[in-house]
Structures are given as structure tokens and as C-alpha cells.
Amino acid sequence: MIESASNTGHSVAETSPHLIEQLEQAIDLLQQARDFIKPDKVSRLFDCCRRIMQQPGGCALIESYMQRIEQAGVFNNTDYAQPQILIPSLSAQALKSADANSVVMEALSNLRLLAVAKGVYKHQHVSAEQAHHHLTHVLAINLERLFSAADEAERTRQGKLGQLSRHLLQHLAERIGYEHIIEQLIDEIWRILQQRPIQLANIKQMVTQIAICQQSPDIDLGTSGQGADRLISSLYGPTQSCREDPGVDVYLERLATMDAAALQYEATGFARAMHDTGLVSPYHAVLLRYLVENSDHLLSEALGLSSTGRDCLLSFQELVHALIDKAVHPASAQAIYGLAMMLERSILYQPPLAPALWRQLSLPLSDFARQRLLTLFGDNPAPEIRLLEGVLCVLGQPLGVGQGNNPTCQSARAISMWAYQDPDYLLQLLVWAARDDEVIMHFEGQALSSKTLPSGVASELPMDLDPVSLILVPHLDRIYAEMGRRCAERESDPHRWVNPEFHGWWCGRGFDINVDVPTGKLVNLDAFLRRFYASYHPYYNGNQPLIHPQPAGVAITDSAMRFIGWHAISILRVALDQEQTMRVYFYNPNNDSGQHWGDDILVSTSGHGERFGEASLAFEQFASRLYIFHFDPLEPGELAAVPETELNTVMEKIYKSWGVNR
Amino acid sequence: MSSETPSSYNPEKGYIALLGWSLNAVEAAEDFDRRYVVVAPDWAEDYCKQHDIPYIKWNFERLNDRSMEIAQTLKEQGVDVAIPLFEETVEWAGAINSVLMDNPRLLGQSMLLRDKALMKRRAQLGGIRVGIFEEAHDKGDVIRFLKRVNQTLLKLDGDPNDPIHLKAFDKAGCLGHRVIRTPDEVDTIPDEEFPVLMESHLDGWEFAVEAWIHNGKIRFLNISEYVTLGYSVFVPASPELEKYRDQITQQIEKLIKTFDIEFGFIHPEYFVTSDGEMYFGEVAYRPPGFKVFELLERAYGFNAYQGMILAFDPKTTEQEITDFFPREVVDAKGHAGCFGVYPRLRVVSRLEIPEETENHPYYDFHDLNQPLEATVTKRTAFGTHWGLLYFFGDDALTMRDLLEHQESLDFYI
Structure with missing residues (x-):
């Protein structure tokens, strides 16, 4: 990444030479324009810059043009004309704006400062040091943006513009140097790893960036970056024998010379690193394959299994060997973590599971499915292997499924729920989708085939997904959307009928919603909340723990309590945390569940009794964002026992956030 | 600028008055070798002062008793000719030029060019082919014209009507242009739009x-x-x-x-x-x-x-x-084209140029803005696009298909 920064500008020149021509033209036009007409000509330059910066390497290109762009008068009559008065913290708002011109203006100003900081552009108002200082602050302020994938709020507000902001920040970070932001970066990586996502490409990229920074003689990290060692080593050298990252071939040779004790030492070393971080080193795959051949009694150590997992391993030894043989390679090492966690869940004891996995091992892929996998993941390893790795990860980490940068939260939720609750069914759907390119589900007795349906919620085929979701989501999305269409004429919210039909029999047929669908106004708030408490809160439902995960809908708000949109989650359990607070533990298909919903409602992902991948909120905080839930009408709970004061607190929170003007 | 740097214009050439406010026209004049002055309403005054644009204040309304005043002012300044920039200033230019050039016919000519009904009659008299047209003073006239045109075309009862076009007499281009197919649609025309010019539809x-x-x-x-x-x-x-x-x-x-x-x-x-x-x-x-x-x-x-x-x-x-x-x-x-964007959805939240448009090698730029309101007003007449997309490329057919294709895309979502 770092070495590419200086020459990435070429990529735009190669892919879209006409853009550079247009940029030259737009700059010249602005340069020549009389002062009074400059504002008119600026929009043309803005549009051109926007398109360039949305492309990979575009920011580097624009950076090299910044002196000309500024001197042409792009900042005339704005605050940006005086960079010395700019305030870094305002950049966050500008980069989040839905207005393309605000985003582009901010991006241009920062790239201009970058050129100044690099000494390429001598500016009359700011020095290189001032510019550098300013940009470090900008990066720190926007760190979250730099290291997280787009969330629902960003997508709704900004669309493709979000990509521009991301490109800018990545470019700034590469050019300014990660050492200035590395500490915050490390904390952020740990926080996300706590949630054990299946998709780790971003995280691995970040860890790699830190590693590159640490190794580069040109980068002085100072005292920063100490906490990164564990992350880097778990990817590139978890044990003594591969500490210096010797390459997989060398490592394999070393294994051949080891005695039993040394192998055991390796096995526990890898297992510890893996369970610590959720990251799996390619060397781990080498070891595992070696152990299957030579000393399979160490497999359990190498997978870091508890007695539960070991039992399962021993009961299904042949299957596990076959899975390792097919799925575990240095390029698909995450399969190991998936496998270990799947064994720990003991789901292989469900009668259909083992045969279903045998079927998965020899599943032929349709051309379409193969192509999708190839496009996203490349051909190393082969698409079949990549999919199998994905299957193991989904079965091992059902709460690690994420929706990527797509509006398909319902499909992600369903995949996660099936992996968690009905893995046999998930494998069946996957076979239909991957082999036959067709998934048939039934809605109120009528068959719906994904093959014949129009597109779903997502207008384009989603791409940034784990292998299983990549195959399934396009089908699920269409079916889900069709179920919605079939209910469009009905009164009340379509989720009432769609959710139970789509997810499974365990989804409660009772349904409550606190929003009047045609008007969007709040209705029936008191009864809604009372029923939710009586159905889910152990103090009012006869101390009954939640049995099955239940789909629910929340109104997402941002940190300023503004309503952003409706979002699909599932409620997993309700329990007391270690501080005796009653909490709702739930699954959020967003890639990062740790979100700030305003009014001190900070969704927690660790430290409050969460299991990997769970998000949690205190019961009343959760209730204050809930707008749809399902329940069993035959188990109404003790409605009258719910205290009025508690409900009033919740309602207050609703009225001051997403309930404003409803 | 011009007033302070007289050397920037050629004294051998004419002195031009631009009637109406158009930044592009001002820029063109500023960069050219003729002395010029902008004649525009008072709201342009501050801007002109700020940017040293030569300016004379005038509010263009209908020609009236004071019309001579501006013509005299310009004549005293030594202006040689007035150029109309907008439909509303066409008859002003005629009136002013008839004084500046001492040629009264110019006023009559500009009146002809301002009134769509008069202009069609004149064209007809000159032996130019025009469609069937008529003035309408109320909705009854429109219904009669629609019926008569379709009778002429030998339509039977129940055949779909050929449409007729309604245009304001004195507005530019598509402003106030309506297409009427059935007598019911006549009710949607507000009374204040009359009188209008009606024309048969030419396929x-x-x-x-x-x-x-x-x-x-x-x-x-x-x-x-x-x-x-x-x-x-x-x-x-x-x-x-x-x-x-x-x-x-x-x-x-x-x-x-x-x-x-x-x-x-x-x-x-x-x-x-x-x-x-x-x-x-x-x-x-x-x-x-x-x-x-x-x-x-x-x-x-x-x-x-x-x-x-x-x-x-x-x-x-x-x-x-x-x-x-x-x-x-x-x-x-090459061929340069532009496309006027109308939001197609009833509720929009932001502007997003579709990738296929943006990535097309012919795409140049756009002048669209973020939507100010989420709800889109229903279109009744032509001529209220939200901004333009600009394209440039070598092949006319590609350009035509590209422009046509834009009609099926959403730019506001």
C-alpha cells in the first residue's frame, strides 16, 4: 500500500484517460474565467474531481494537480481560501455530507494541504509543518471512518460519495503515515475482532499495514504501535518456529524435523493465537495439514478445543479430516477457526449435519456461482474450497455474518439465524443456490422461485460478502422482496406475515408494531412496550429465557438521536449482566455492531457478558429503539406487572429521539 | 473593468448594450474587443459594482411611456446597438434599436417576433408552411379546436385523438407548453394561462x-x-x-x-x-x-x-x-449534447449520477444540485428540468442513443 501511493495516479490514467483530459480542461477553464464567473465554472471542476477521486488512485492524481487547482481559483471566496483558519474537527461533518460539492471541497482542501505538507507545494498561508499537523488531526477525527466499513446510515445519506471520503482518508493516511494514528487504529482493530466477524479482509489489510509501517526503515513509529505485536504475530508468526515469517515452504521443512514435544508446542502456540484474536495464520494451515498426515492426536491441541469440542472431533474424525483436507490451505486458513468453533458448538450431533457436510464436500458449483466466487475471491484457492471455508466459518461463527456494504440486512439476518438455529436448513438452501441457481421458498402455500422473481432490495448484485452470503443473498433478497410485495395491499406492516414465513416456524406469529404504516406516526406505544416487556423481560414473563432467536426491527438513530432508518436485527437472549443490569443481547447484521445511537445509548459488543458477535443494550435502552417484534400469543406474560414508571422512561427516550414529530 | 481600461476595447468597433442578465454573456463580452454595458434589473446592481461590470439599471416590464427613457440614455452614452438575451427583452431591443438606428421598422419586426400567433400568420403570408393554428381565449376554444383538428384528420368516434399543442404567446421555448389529447385534459389548464396559441400536432x-x-x-x-x-x-x-x-x-x-x-x-x-x-x-x-x-x-x-x-x-x-x-x-x-434531468421518483433524498452515465467516455459534467425538497412536484408542462448533464463525443448515433437512454435513469433517489 505504502509503496503504491506514489504511482497509483497511473491507474486512473490507464483506466480513464478521458478523465484526465477533462480535468485539464476544467482547470484551464476555471483558470481563464473572470472572477465573477468562477463560481459557475467551479462546479464542472468539482464534478470531474469527484469522479476521479471515486476511483482507486484518484486522490493521488488530484494531489499532484492541487497547486494548479488552487491557483485556478477553486477556493476563491470561501473559508478554504485561508487554510490557516480551517478547523480540523469540521472535516468530519463535511466528509459525511450528502452534498457532493461539500465533500469534494473538503477533499480538495485536504489534498492541497497534503501537497503542502509534502513540500511539493509552497503555500503562502501555511507551512509544511502546519499542514502536516492539520492533516494528522483530520485523520484522528475521521479514524472511525478510515477503519470501518460503510454502515447503514452512511449508505442512506451519502451513497457512492462515502467511497470518496474513504479513498481520501486512506490516501491521507498512507501519505502522512500511519504512525501518527497507529494507536487508535490498534484499539479499533481489537474492538472489531472482539465481534469475531467472518469477513476479515479489511482487518487483515490494516494489520498488514501496521506490520509494513513497523518494518519500514523510513517510518519512525516512535513508541506507538506496541500493542500491535499480538495482531501481527497471529497472522505472520504466531510461534517461535515461524516468528520471522519464513514462508510456508520453509516452515513445512522445519515441521518435518520436529519431535512430538516441539509439535505440541507449535500446536498450542497456534491455537492460543487464534482464539486470542480470531485471526488465523497461513502457517497454522500448514501445521494442521501436516498433523492430519503425521500425528492426528495433536489435532485437538492445534484447534484449541475444549473437552466438548474434542468429543465432537473424535466422534466425527473422518469427516473432520476430510474437511481439513479439502478446506484448510494457507490461503483459506480462516477455515480452521470456523472448524474449531463449529466443533465447540457440537452441532455435528444433529443427525442431518454430518451427511449434509459430506454432500457439501463434493458439491459441484454452477457456472454462475463459480463466477461470483472467482470475481470476488480470485482462484486461489479454488471456488469450491473458498465456499467450504465460508461454510465452516458461518457454522462456527453464526453471529459473524455481515451484510457488507449492501442494503440486505434481512438476508444477512436470516443466514445468521439459520446458521445459529437451523444449520441443516442453511446447508440445504446453499446447495440449491450454489448448484442449481434457484432457491424455492413458500409463502402462505405458494412457491416462490428466486429464478423467476425481479430484483430485490439491492438494485445491484451485492459483492462484498462472505462466500456463503455471496451465493445466497441474491436469492434470499429476491424472495424476501417478493413476499413483501405480496403483502403490499394488506393493512399493517408486511413483516407481520413475511418474517415467520421467511425465517422459520420458531418466529412468533404474534406481532406488534408501534408505528402506523401509512402515516409513520407512533401508535399504541404503551401497549406495545408493555407487551414487549411481558414477552421478553424475565421479571415479567415468568422468568422464561428466550428459546429461539426472534427477528425484530429497530429504528436506528445516529449519535445526535436523529432517525436514520429501519433496520433488521434478531433478539438472541435477555439476561442479567455482571452488574445485575437486565440486557438484551442481539445480532446486528451491520459489520460493526458497536454503534452510538445517541442519548448515551452505546451499543456494547464486549465487556457486558456478550458472546462473540453479540451486541447488547440495557433492556430499556433497547426497548426505546424497537419498533417491531414477534411474540407467542399463547404466552402473554404478566402484562399488568410491568411498572408504569419503567415504560414512561422508555417512552421519553423514544419521543426525544426517533419519535420526534411522530 | 471596461470603464477603467478603455484600451481593452477597440474604439473603431461598436458599443454594445446587453439587455438582461446572463453571466455567460457578460463573460463573453468582457473577453471580447467591443465596449459593452449590461442593462439589467436593480438586483444585479451590487454584483456589477462588486465586479466592475459596466451596468445600467432598468426594470424590463411591458413597453410603456417610459420606454423612450432607456433608449435615450443609451443613445446619449453612444451605444450602437442593443442585444436581447431573453424573450422578455426582445421587444425592448426592437424599441431601443429603432431609436439608436433611426429605423422604426425594427420595433414592428420585434413585435412580430414576440407574438407566436402573429409570427405564424406572417410566416404563412411569406409562403412558409405552418401547421393548423388558432388562438384560444378560453377552454371552450381549446375543445372546439381539438375536435375540429381531429375531424379534419378523418378520425372516427372512439379513435384516439391526435394531440394538439398549447403554447403561451410570448414565453420562451418550452415554458407553458402543454400537450392536450382529450377534452378532460382541458380542465387542467389554469384560467390565468389564457390566451394561448393552439397548434395541430405534426408527426x-x-x-x-x-x-x-x-x-x-x-x-x-x-x-x-x-x-x-x-x-x-x-x-x-x-x-x-x-x-x-x-x-x-x-x-x-x-x-x-x-x-x-x-x-x-x-x-x-x-x-x-x-x-x-x-x-x-x-x-x-x-x-x-x-x-x-x-x-x-x-x-x-x-x-x-x-x-x-x-x-x-x-x-x-x-x-x-x-x-x-x-x-x-x-x-x-465532435458532437456536444446535453440532457435535462427531471426527477422520476415522487420522493427523493439525494442526487446520484448513475455509474453507467458517469463512466461513459462521452460524459462531460453536470450542473445538477442536491434536491432542496424531498417531495417532487408533479410535472404539468414542459420546461422545468432540475439541471443538465453534458456529453461530448465523436459519434452522432452513440450520442443520440446515450441521450435517449438517460430518460430511463434515476438521477435523484
């Missing part, structure tokens, strides 16, 4: 012409091809339309003769029917809407406003104007 290929005229001769003639009326236009036209260039030139010459135009700039619209017959639609004596001037500059590289200044200025020499204009079609570097 044909509609196009526009921009012609710069000096000493009664055409100096540059551009044909603008409409892909879909009210949505998109490109210049120069495709070879299929350009093959009519000789015929079109003859038509324009007829028009110049009929309207007795010695100098200036005209922007007529025509239909060519499937049998190659030309029908005159209307003519305007001012720059066209839809940024055709900008497109011409993109395609040919000359500034169309400066071309207008040359065509109006009585002191322009034959040599000067011949040198200024490029050769039609052959000198164009």
Missing part, C-alpha cells in the same frame, strides 16, 4: 436552427437535433438530419426575407415530416435555452455570444465576421 422530426445574420446574409447556421423534446439536444446534428442542410438553408433565407431581418440572431424551430416537407414552428430573436451556446462552444470552440455581438454590431466588417465563424459541421471537433 415528424423536430429540430431547431441557430442562425447568425449580418447584412441580410446567413453567416453561420447550426442545426440542433432534439432527441426528445424538452429532454435533450445535441450539435452538430446527425448526418441524417444534416442531409437536409440545403433545404433548411433555403427555409431560413425565406424566413429572413419574410421577417425582413438584416442583422442579429434567430432561433427558429421546424418539423421535417417523413416525406421531407419542412414545417415552420416558431422563431425567436434571442439565444436559445438548453445551453445550446455552450454546446456550440464545446463542439466548435467559438463563443456564440461573441458571434451574436458581431452579428448585431453595425460596425462589424465583412472580413471580421467571415474570419470569426468556423465552417459548419466539418470544423466541429
Whole structure:
């Protein structure tokens, strides 16, 4: 990444030479324009810059043009004309704006400062040091943006513009140097790893960036970056024998010379690193394959299994060997973590599971499915292997499924729920989708085939997904959307009928919603909340723990309590945390569940009794964002026992956030 | 600027008054070699002062008793000619120029060019083919006209009607343009829009012409091809339309003769029917809407406003104007087109240019803004697009298909 920064500008020149021509033209036009007409000509330059910066390497290109762009008068009559008065913290708002011109203006100003900081552009108002200082602050302020994938709020507000902001920040970070932001970066990586996502490409990229920074003689990290060692080593050298990252071939040779004790030492070393971080080193795959051949009694150590997992391993030894043989390679090492966690869940004891996995091992892929996998993941390893790795990860980490940068939260939720609750069914759907390119589900007795349906919620085929979701989501999305269409004429919210039909029999047929669908106004708030408490809160439902995960809908708000949109989650359990607070533990298909919903409602992902991948909120905080839930009408709970004061607190929170003007 | 640096203009050439406020026109004048002054309403005053733009305050309303005042002011200043930039200033230019040039006919001519009904009659008298037209003073007139036109076409009861077009007498281009097919639709016309001009629908290929005229001769003639009326236009036209260039030139010459135009700039619209017959639609004596001037500059590289200044200025020499204009079609570097965006959804939250548009090698830029309101007002008449997309490329057919395809895309989502 770092070495590419200086020459990435070429990529735009190669892919879209006409853009550079247009940029030259737009700059010249602005340069020549009389002062009074400059504002008119600026929009043309803005549009051109926007398109360039949305492309990979575009920011580097624009950076090299910044002196000309500024001197042409792009900042005339704005605050940006005086960079010395700019305030870094305002950049966050500008980069989040839905207005393309605000985003582009901010991006241009920062790239201009970058050129100044690099000494390429001598500016009359700011020095290189001032510019550098300013940009470090900008990066720190926007760190979250730099290291997280787009969330629902960003997508709704900004669309493709979000990509521009991301490109800018990545470019700034590469050019300014990660050492200035590395500490915050490390904390952020740990926080996300706590949630054990299946998709780790971003995280691995970040860890790699830190590693590159640490190794580069040109980068002085100072005292920063100490906490990164564990992350880097778990990817590139978890044990003594591969500490210096010797390459997989060398490592394999070393294994051949080891005695039993040394192998055991390796096995526990890898297992510890893996369970610590959720990251799996390619060397781990080498070891595992070696152990299957030579000393399979160490497999359990190498997978870091508890007695539960070991039992399962021993009961299904042949299957596990076959899975390792097919799925575990240095390029698909995450399969190991998936496998270990799947064994720990003991789901292989469900009668259909083992045969279903045998079927998965020899599943032929349709051309379409193969192509999708190839496009996203490349051909190393082969698409079949990549999919199998994905299957193991989904079965091992059902709460690690994420929706990527797509509006398909319902499909992600369903995949996660099936992996968690009905893995046999998930494998069946996957076979239909991957082999036959067709998934048939039934809605109120009528068959719906994904093959014949129009597109779903997502207008384009989603791409940034784990292998299983990549195959399934396009089908699920269409079916889900069709179920919605079939209910469009009905009164009340379509989720009432769609959710139970789509997810499974365990989804409660009772349904409550606190929003009047045609008007969007709040209705029936008191009864809604009372029923939710009586159905889910152990103090009012006869101390009954939640049995099955239940789909629910929340109104997402941002940190300023503004309503952003409706979002699909599932409620997993309700329990007391270690501080005796009653909490709702739930699954959020967003890639990062740790979100700030305003009014001190900070969704927690660790430290409050969460299991990997769970998000949690205190019961009343959760209730204050809930707008749809399902329940069993035959188990109404003790409605009258719910205290009025508690409900009033919740309602207050609703009225001051997403309930404003409803 | 001009007032302080008299050396920046050529004293041998005319002194120009621009009637109406157009930044692009001001820029063109500022960059040209003629002395100029902007005549515009009072809201432009601060801006002109701030940027040293020569300016005379005038509020253009209907011609009235005070009309002489502005003509006298300009005459005293030594202005040679007034150039109308908008439909509303066309008769002002006529009135002012008749004083400046001591030629009363110019006022009458401008009145003809301002009233669509009068202009059609005049064209008819000059032997130019026009469709059936009539003035309407109320809804009853419209219904009668619709029925009569369709009877003429030998339609039986129950056959779908041929539509008729309604246009305001004195508004530019598509403003107030409505298409009426059934008597029910007549009810949707607000009473205050009357009187209007009604025209039969001509099934044909509609196009526009921009012609710069000096000493009664055409100096540059551009044909603008409409892909879909009210949505998109490109210049120069495709070879299929350009093959009519000789015929079109003859038509324009007829028009110049009929309207007795010695100098200036005209922007007529025509239909060519499937049998190659030309029908005159209307003519305007001012720059066209839809940024055709900008497109011409993109395609040919000359500034169309400066071309207008040359065509109006009585002191322009034959040599000067011949040198200024490029050769039609052959000198164009490519085809430049633009597309007017209308939101298609009823509720929109933001502007997003579709990737296929943005990534097309012909795409140039856009001047669209973020939506100010989430709810989109229903379209009743033509002419209220939210901004334009600009394209440029070599092939006319690709351009036409590209522009047409934009109609099926959402830019506001």
C-alpha cells in the first residue's frame, strides 16, 4: 500500500484517460474565467474531481494537480481560501455530507494541504509543518471512518460519495503515515475482532499495514504501535518456529524435523493465537495439514478445543479430516477457526449435519456461482474450497455474518439465524443456490422461485460478502422482496406475515408494531412496550429465557438521536449482566455492531457478558429503539406487572429521539 | 473593468448594450474587443459594482411611456446597438434599436417576433408552411379546436385523438407548453394561462436552427437535433438530419426575407415530416435555452455570444465576421449534447449520477444540485428540468442513443 501511493495516479490514467483530459480542461477553464464567473465554472471542476477521486488512485492524481487547482481559483471566496483558519474537527461533518460539492471541497482542501505538507507545494498561508499537523488531526477525527466499513446510515445519506471520503482518508493516511494514528487504529482493530466477524479482509489489510509501517526503515513509529505485536504475530508468526515469517515452504521443512514435544508446542502456540484474536495464520494451515498426515492426536491441541469440542472431533474424525483436507490451505486458513468453533458448538450431533457436510464436500458449483466466487475471491484457492471455508466459518461463527456494504440486512439476518438455529436448513438452501441457481421458498402455500422473481432490495448484485452470503443473498433478497410485495395491499406492516414465513416456524406469529404504516406516526406505544416487556423481560414473563432467536426491527438513530432508518436485527437472549443490569443481547447484521445511537445509548459488543458477535443494550435502552417484534400469543406474560414508571422512561427516550414529530 | 481600461476595447468597433442578465454573456463580452454595458434589473446592481461590470439599471416590464427613457440614455452614452438575451427583452431591443438606428421598422419586426400567433400568420403570408393554428381565449376554444383538428384528420368516434399543442404567446421555448389529447385534459389548464396559441400536432422530426445574420446574409447556421423534446439536444446534428442542410438553408433565407431581418440572431424551430416537407414552428430573436451556446462552444470552440455581438454590431466588417465563424459541421471537433434531468421518483433524498452515465467516455459534467425538497412536484408542462448533464463525443448515433437512454435513469433517489 505504502509503496503504491506514489504511482497509483497511473491507474486512473490507464483506466480513464478521458478523465484526465477533462480535468485539464476544467482547470484551464476555471483558470481563464473572470472572477465573477468562477463560481459557475467551479462546479464542472468539482464534478470531474469527484469522479476521479471515486476511483482507486484518484486522490493521488488530484494531489499532484492541487497547486494548479488552487491557483485556478477553486477556493476563491470561501473559508478554504485561508487554510490557516480551517478547523480540523469540521472535516468530519463535511466528509459525511450528502452534498457532493461539500465533500469534494473538503477533499480538495485536504489534498492541497497534503501537497503542502509534502513540500511539493509552497503555500503562502501555511507551512509544511502546519499542514502536516492539520492533516494528522483530520485523520484522528475521521479514524472511525478510515477503519470501518460503510454502515447503514452512511449508505442512506451519502451513497457512492462515502467511497470518496474513504479513498481520501486512506490516501491521507498512507501519505502522512500511519504512525501518527497507529494507536487508535490498534484499539479499533481489537474492538472489531472482539465481534469475531467472518469477513476479515479489511482487518487483515490494516494489520498488514501496521506490520509494513513497523518494518519500514523510513517510518519512525516512535513508541506507538506496541500493542500491535499480538495482531501481527497471529497472522505472520504466531510461534517461535515461524516468528520471522519464513514462508510456508520453509516452515513445512522445519515441521518435518520436529519431535512430538516441539509439535505440541507449535500446536498450542497456534491455537492460543487464534482464539486470542480470531485471526488465523497461513502457517497454522500448514501445521494442521501436516498433523492430519503425521500425528492426528495433536489435532485437538492445534484447534484449541475444549473437552466438548474434542468429543465432537473424535466422534466425527473422518469427516473432520476430510474437511481439513479439502478446506484448510494457507490461503483459506480462516477455515480452521470456523472448524474449531463449529466443533465447540457440537452441532455435528444433529443427525442431518454430518451427511449434509459430506454432500457439501463434493458439491459441484454452477457456472454462475463459480463466477461470483472467482470475481470476488480470485482462484486461489479454488471456488469450491473458498465456499467450504465460508461454510465452516458461518457454522462456527453464526453471529459473524455481515451484510457488507449492501442494503440486505434481512438476508444477512436470516443466514445468521439459520446458521445459529437451523444449520441443516442453511446447508440445504446453499446447495440449491450454489448448484442449481434457484432457491424455492413458500409463502402462505405458494412457491416462490428466486429464478423467476425481479430484483430485490439491492438494485445491484451485492459483492462484498462472505462466500456463503455471496451465493445466497441474491436469492434470499429476491424472495424476501417478493413476499413483501405480496403483502403490499394488506393493512399493517408486511413483516407481520413475511418474517415467520421467511425465517422459520420458531418466529412468533404474534406481532406488534408501534408505528402506523401509512402515516409513520407512533401508535399504541404503551401497549406495545408493555407487551414487549411481558414477552421478553424475565421479571415479567415468568422468568422464561428466550428459546429461539426472534427477528425484530429497530429504528436506528445516529449519535445526535436523529432517525436514520429501519433496520433488521434478531433478539438472541435477555439476561442479567455482571452488574445485575437486565440486557438484551442481539445480532446486528451491520459489520460493526458497536454503534452510538445517541442519548448515551452505546451499543456494547464486549465487556457486558456478550458472546462473540453479540451486541447488547440495557433492556430499556433497547426497548426505546424497537419498533417491531414477534411474540407467542399463547404466552402473554404478566402484562399488568410491568411498572408504569419503567415504560414512561422508555417512552421519553423514544419521543426525544426517533419519535420526534411522530 | 471596461470603464477603467478603455484600451481593452477597440474604439473603431461598436458599443454594445446587453439587455438582461446572463453571466455567460457578460463573460463573453468582457473577453471580447467591443465596449459593452449590461442593462439589467436593480438586483444585479451590487454584483456589477462588486465586479466592475459596466451596468445600467432598468426594470424590463411591458413597453410603456417610459420606454423612450432607456433608449435615450443609451443613445446619449453612444451605444450602437442593443442585444436581447431573453424573450422578455426582445421587444425592448426592437424599441431601443429603432431609436439608436433611426429605423422604426425594427420595433414592428420585434413585435412580430414576440407574438407566436402573429409570427405564424406572417410566416404563412411569406409562403412558409405552418401547421393548423388558432388562438384560444378560453377552454371552450381549446375543445372546439381539438375536435375540429381531429375531424379534419378523418378520425372516427372512439379513435384516439391526435394531440394538439398549447403554447403561451410570448414565453420562451418550452415554458407553458402543454400537450392536450382529450377534452378532460382541458380542465387542467389554469384560467390565468389564457390566451394561448393552439397548434395541430405534426408527426415528424423536430429540430431547431441557430442562425447568425449580418447584412441580410446567413453567416453561420447550426442545426440542433432534439432527441426528445424538452429532454435533450445535441450539435452538430446527425448526418441524417444534416442531409437536409440545403433545404433548411433555403427555409431560413425565406424566413429572413419574410421577417425582413438584416442583422442579429434567430432561433427558429421546424418539423421535417417523413416525406421531407419542412414545417415552420416558431422563431425567436434571442439565444436559445438548453445551453445550446455552450454546446456550440464545446463542439466548435467559438463563443456564440461573441458571434451574436458581431452579428448585431453595425460596425462589424465583412472580413471580421467571415474570419470569426468556423465552417459548419466539418470544423466541429465532435458532437456536444446535453440532457435535462427531471426527477422520476415522487420522493427523493439525494442526487446520484448513475455509474453507467458517469463512466461513459462521452460524459462531460453536470450542473445538477442536491434536491432542496424531498417531495417532487408533479410535472404539468414542459420546461422545468432540475439541471443538465453534458456529453461530448465523436459519434452522432452513440450520442443520440446515450441521450435517449438517460430518460430511463434515476438521477435523484
